[in-house]
Amino acid sequence: MSEVILCKSVSCADTSGKHIFHSFNRRSPLPSDVHIKIRYSGVCHSDIHCGRGDWGPKSYPLCTGHEILGEVVNVGAEVSKVNIGEVAGVGCFVDSCRGCEECKEGEENYCSGPGGFRGTYAHKEREDLVPGGVTQGGYSTDIVVDERYVVKVPEALNRAEAAPLLCAGITCFAPFIQAGVRPGMKVAVAGLGGLGHMAVKIAKKLGAEVTVLTRSQSKVESALAMGASKVVVTTNEEEVKAAAKSVNLVYNCISASHDMVFYLSFLKNRGTMIVVGLPPEPIANLKASALAGRGLSIKGSLLGGIKATQEMIDFCARHNIVSDIELIPATPEAVDVAWERTMKSDVKYRFVLDTAATLEKEFDERAKKRAKLA
């Protein structure tokens, strides 16, 4: 067996959400594997929920991150999708059953095999490859992934700004394509955060007329700059009234508890609300008659398949769509702050770890310091 790859990471130490430097091994590339040297890694809300144990107990240290972009440094003998030296991306999952109807139809994001898809972090590893192991994500120097779960990233895209496309981008793009977003369609985006700002940009370039629904007067200007034709400040009753029944689609990416039924009021008859945010409470006061009477739908959506992810990233490259980011060093201190600020929506609009520039260097320097002290 060839040698495993020593991988350095910024990992979550425990449910406090505090980070530490930590190293672990990646498997040596199998014939169908791609070894990526990670350059940039986005910070997603899910990292924080998972790291803090909101979604059940995890084993620590846990390296999160599923908006991964880097350079291919090695490939197995069977790999044909990418070549050494090319830019590649990895999103929210690194494997799936490959046999269920969802996988066969290219929607691995809804894999109905045992346990569903294998998440990029905090999921059980393949028992034959890493017995008892848990997947580790992108706040790290290296990742090894089967080529089926890798996308090729066009050179044209700014790499740091493109990293968030791997989760935030596809989470908008996939349901938009399914809903047939196109010129003439009116789309409202509820919540202008990491997801929402991508949704505005993508819907706009798909040809839709975009309205942003936000509580913050302060976001009006940036929403318009991103391509929204209209912004409704939802605390303003008159604006809300004027926008009633005005759009075909509401893209609801609010993850905090909120009144979902309120956002249905912006839909024209026959409209659809796509829900991708995951507020912890059940939807309140939703009557079947409110849906039936106006022919409304609520459609849940989770990520997108690999085929759609490739289409998304090619689409974004053609239209120069990237995320607005704050680039931060890949150090425990910087990630701690980024997590805190993300939870307060205090980021415009996505933190991205400058992994290649900082992680290995800082990791090694601190290791040296510790050695000296000892």
Added chain:
Amino acid sequence: MSEVILCKSVSCADTSGKHIFHSFNRRSPLPSDVHIKIRYSGVCHSDIHCGRGDWGPKSYPLCTGHEILGEVVNVGAEVSKVNIGEVAGVGCFVDSCRGCEECKEGEENYCSGPGGFRGTYAHKEREDLVPGGVTQGGYSTDIVVDERYVVKVPEALNRAEAAPLLCAGITCFAPFIQAGVRPGMKVAVAGLGGLGHMAVKIAKKLGAEVTVLTRSQSKVESALAMGASKVVVTTNEEEVKAAAKSVNLVYNCISASHDMVFYLSFLKNRGTMIVVGLPPEPIANLKASALAGRGLSIKGSLLGGIKATQEMIDFCARHNIVSDIELIPATPEAVDVAWERTMKSDVKYRFVLDTAATLEKEFDERAKKRAKLA
């Protein structure tokens, strides 16, 4: 102005839901109007809810009924859809704004004009035609309707059994067509009543594999006879477990309060639950994450447009799909009993008033009796 048409009816007297004989006028046909002599009229749950005041106060006497089938006895000069002597049907609405995008696209059922579509009964009449008037439905001898809101009924269909297609039939057919129900698709029907039994028959003839979800062991045999491949008795835990995540579509036509989230469990990932029943309570314990995680949708649906209604009735004629009915006299006593029994789901599966054979005769005889007594 030509003469109005004297129309005899069985009308709801007040919120008690008790019926009386009652006469009123129908307008003389306008150039685009069709005058139909009503032969059969189905009894729908909505008649009862509306008549009893569950949906707000109404003016009485109120003649309900929106599953209307009869013979064309007169047409205005501009009418081209039907000829005198042909069989025609009228469903749940008799007019709409004709100018909104929904009307223009043939989905008058979602008319977004002021007040929405004009319901066949208990809606405001056109002020220019019947000032201050209220529409009156099909438990009557005659109806006059603009040809745009009339469908032509193929001769092949049994007329009494076809009457319920005008509401129950289209309420299944329209969302099935929109959802692409076709061979290879697995459809579950939740609730085997007036709507559900039509849904089974229509889904089957569209090529789907149909599962019926019912609480009643007693309905298993009839469900299979109607074309279901499988029946899940929902009180049987093992049957429920075995049927988890097995269908693409759940057609939920349960109108009583029930656990909607339970019925989502039968959906495969990416499945859709169509809701047409109108339980009074909000949907309980539905989390956005339950929809998003599996890519599930809940789609409300109300009736169908006139174009779809014509397609539905032609489809049913081709496949000999009709309702299972209990034919009853169009007398106040019989309708009172029918309403009581419908509310207890004690009907297989739809009451139909034998209007032509009984209404006029009984109405006149009682009038004579009253005259003698006076």
